[in-house]
Amino acid sequence: MLAKAIHSLSRIGDELYLEPQEDGLALRSVNSSRSAYACFLFSPLFFSRYTIPLGHAFRCKMAIKCVQAVFRSLSSLEKTVEKCHIELDGETSRLTFTLHCKHGLLKTHNLSFQDSESLQAVFDKESCANMLRAQPRLLVDTVLHFPPSLEEVSVSVSGERVWFRNHVDDEAEQSKAMLTELCLSSDEFDHFAVGAQTSITFCLKELRGLLVFAESTGLPVSMYFDEPGSPVVLSVTDSVLEVNFVLATLSDDSNLCNHNNNTKRARSPPPPDDFMTDDIDSYLIAMETSELAGPSDALAPRSPSSNHTLTTQPSAAMRSLERGEEEEEDTEDTERPPNKKFRSLFFGSVCPSDSQLTNQTIKSQEVLASDSEDDTQASLP
Amino acid sequence: MKFRAKMIDVGCLNHFSRVVNTISKLTKICILRLTPNNLYFVLSGKVASGGVGMWCELSQANFFDEYQLEGVAPDANEICLEVTPENLSRALRTSQNAKCVKIKLTKKHCPCLTFVAELPTLSSVSRVVTHDIPVDVIPRRLWHDFKEPRMPDFDVSIYLPPLKTMKNVVDRMKNLSNFLVMEANLNGEMNLKIETDLVSVTTHFKDLGNPPWGDDGSQGRSQSRDPEVMAHTRVDIRKLQQFLMGQQVNPSKAMCNIVHKRIIHLILLHEDVSLQYFIPAVA
Numbered sequence: 001m002l003a004k005a006i007h008s009l010s011r012i013g014d015e016l017y018l019e020p021q022e023d024g025l026a027l028r029s030v031n032s033s034r035s036a037y038a039c040f041l042f043s044p045l046f047f048s049r050y051t052i053p054l055g056h057a058f059r060c061k062m063a064i065k066c067v068q069a070v071f072r073s074l075s076s077l078e079k080t081v082e083k084c085h086i087e088l089d090g091e092t093s094r095l096t097f098t099l100h101c102k103h104g105l106l107k108t109h110n111l112s113f114q115d116s117e118s119l120q121a122v123f124d125k126e127s128c129a130n131m132l133r134a135q136p137r138l139l140v141d142t143v144l145h146f147p148p149s150l151e152e153v154s155v156s157v158s159g160e161r162v163w164f165r166n167h168v169d170d171e172a173e174q175s176k177a178m179l180t181e182l183c184l185s186s187d188e189f190d191h192f193a194v195g196a197q198t199s200i201t202f203c204l205k206e207l208r209g210l211l212v213f214a215e216s217t218g219l220p221v222s223m224y225f226d227e228p229g230s231p232v233v234l235s236v237t238d239s240v241l242e243v244n245f246v247l248a249t250l251s252d253d254s255n256l257c258n259h260n261n262n263t264k265r266a267r268s269p270p271p272p273d274d275f276m277t278d279d280i281d282s283y284l285i286a287m288e289t290s291e292l293a294g295p296s297d298a299l300a301p302r303s304p305s306s307n308h309t310l311t312t313q314p315s316a317a318m319r320s321l322e323r324g325e326e327e328e329e330d331t332e333d334t335e336r337p338p339n340k341k342f343r344s345l346f347f348g349s350v351c352p353s354d355s356q357l358t359n360q361t362i363k364s365q366e367v368l369a370s371d372s373e374d375d376t377q378a379s380l381p
Numbered sequence: 382m383k384f385r386a387k388m389i390d391v392g393c394l395n396h397f398s399r400v401v402n403t404i405s406k407l408t409k410i411c412i413l414r415l416t417p418n419n420l421y422f423v424l425s426g427k428v429a430s431g432g433v434g435m436w437c438e439l440s441q442a443n444f445f446d447e448y449q450l451e452g453v454a455p456d457a458n459e460i461c462l463e464v465t466p467e468n469l470s471r472a473l474r475t476s477q478n479a480k481c482v483k484i485k486l487t488k489k490h491c492p493c494l495t496f497v498a499e500l501p502t503l504s505s506v507s508r509v510v511t512h513d514i515p516v517d518v519i520p521r522r523l524w525h526d527f528k529e530p531r532m533p534d535f536d537v538s539i540y541l542p543p544l545k546t547m548k549n550v551v552d553r554m555k556n557l558s559n560f561l562v563m564e565a566n567l568n569g570e571m572n573l574k575i576e577t578d579l580v581s582v583t584t585h586f587k588d589l590g591n592p593p594w595g596d597d598g599s600q601g602r603s604q605s606r607d608p609e610v611m612a613h614t615r616v617d618i619r620k621l622q623q624f625l626m627g628q629q630v631n632p633s634k635a636m637c638n639i640v641h642k643r644i645i646h647l648i649l650l651h652e653d654v655s656l657q658y659f660i661p662a663v664a
Binding site: 138 | 460468471472475502503505506508509510511512513514515583
């Protein structure tokens with residue numbers, strides 16, 4: 001299940017944020033434009049043994065591809081792995097995954113990580129006006145009707161029914177695109193509570209990650225949403241696990257905004273689709289990326305990458321500030337993981353932990369123009 | 382202009398889907414002609430499509446339970462649309478186990494073919510999937526381009542070998558050359574040949590049989606023909622490959638007419654569908 005969670009998260013963003021908490025191990029990821037966030041919270045009961053470092057809280061992040069490599073093949077995992085041991089080595093900044101397999105085979109993966117700020121989306125499921133719960137099969141079947149390339153889906157609800165429609169964003173495409181609409185009645189849902197007739201639009205891609213996970217576990221999926229603009233929360237819960245996917249939704253006035261954000265995006269890896277970069281303001285979900293107070297300061301002189309809070313409808317003044325910060329964040333994120341990983345593994349040296357580097361240092365590093373450059377750098381023999 | 386049709390039988394639905402799938406593999410855009418008795422998927426052999434022509438005829442009664450058509454005018458009771466078969470294919474794919482599928486010509490933001498499928502569910506209310514596929518209406522003055530093609534005066538007519546075998550052969554040949562020569566004679570022999578600077582490969586098929594055409598103008602010509610002599614045509618191999626790739630069902634009859642150095646005319650007959658494909662010769 002852990003492996004499935006990781007594969008699921010990999011469809012959201014490039015990095016995995018790991019945070020052992022008292023209430024469990026939280027694995028989180030967010031996409032580059034901050035419009036989709038996912039969190040898998042495994043309660044201590046899920047593990048046969050769960051010990052967290054006492055004292056300061058610990059958070060780290062690592063390139064998700066590395067972790068995926070550990071859990072690469074789901075079917076072989078199921079057959080051969082008896083035990084999985086995850087251990088943190090603070091000294092060398094390594095997270096060790098040890099897979100105890102059949103026949104006494106032991107696979108050890110040492111992954112380096114970076115300390116990171118806490119990643120937590122602010123959302124409140126309970127206060128949402130509308131809630132639907134269904135068996136994953138229903139949603140998977142629904143999604144099947146739409147082409148795999150579909151970016152955005154619109155969900156409309158009324159008292160008795162739900163409509164899923166493909167959303168066509170571009171004016172130019174409107175006359176050419178095929179429109180598909182699926183209407184489900186409330187009977188098909190385990191739970192159907194609709195406050196008022198609403199319609200929201202969000203990105204389907206990220207949702208597929210959750211659906212794959214839910215279908216393999218057979219747990220029902222709950223969908224909480226409000227009016228357009230406020231995020232939709234999809235969650236899967238059982239006794240040992242709580243999964244939340246928070247996706248930004250298109251707000252009503254987004255149609256008026258222009259596409260001037262695209263140029264700024266050139267430096268980060270291309271986001272999955274224009275939709276995401278299009279109108280950041282309406283798509284941003286409320287995020288709180290603040291450092292935990294107190295002992296965390298001792299951990300890493302990683303300067304508080306600011307307590308910036310990005311809200312769904314920020315004021316104009318905030319926007320430019322956030323964009324600036326967004327940009328930094330993203331360039332950091334995109335450059336560091338691959339470099340660091342290769343250095344650690346191939347050169348055997350311990351990076352004087354990028355975790356010690358401050359934001360300033362990061363900025364003074366060569367800002368690479370594009371991903372491809374990143375790769376060539378990293379692939380040095 | 383009005384068009385409404387309904388399909389209830391799952392078998393018909395599947396068959397129709399397969400036909401549409403085949404068409405979608407042959408061409409990106411084609412013309413759909415709707416007449417009171419038949420549906421036609423047409424690709425006229427113009428330069429734009431590389432000279433390839435396609436004519437696929439379906440008898441509507443074999444597929445649809447209900448079929449209502451009001452054409453453009455009382456004396457021209459048919460409708461001509463330009464469609465993207467891929468869209469049709471997609472719409473049908475998701476309605477595989479539908480209780481019923483209705484097709485309507487509608488006008489939403491533009492003229493559309495709307496597919497409405499009712500899917501069975503556990504609850505009392507069934508799921509409804511609606512696909513709106515934008516189409517272009519072809520005006521009457523252009524209809525002459527899309528008439529049924531005349532049977533060419535062929536030199537040889539022969540039954541095709543199993544399509545799968547042909548496809549395998551052609552696939553391998555494609556790696557070696559861009560052009561293929563197809564030749565056949567009235568003794569039931571067919572050869573597929575390619576020739577490059579380094580190598581030439583020929584695949585021989587024997588005992589294929591020659592279809593007996595009835596009282597035909599061309600019959601005269603082929604009757605007096607020496608059965609051993611091959612008629613051959615050189616074509617672009619990719620076009621032949623595309624044709625073979627799209628075939629999903631084994632036809633009841635598959636034959637090929639060759640006009641020496643001019644054109645290959647492939648004819649596939651299923652019970653209620655006929656598909657003709659013309660591949661012109663290249664120099």
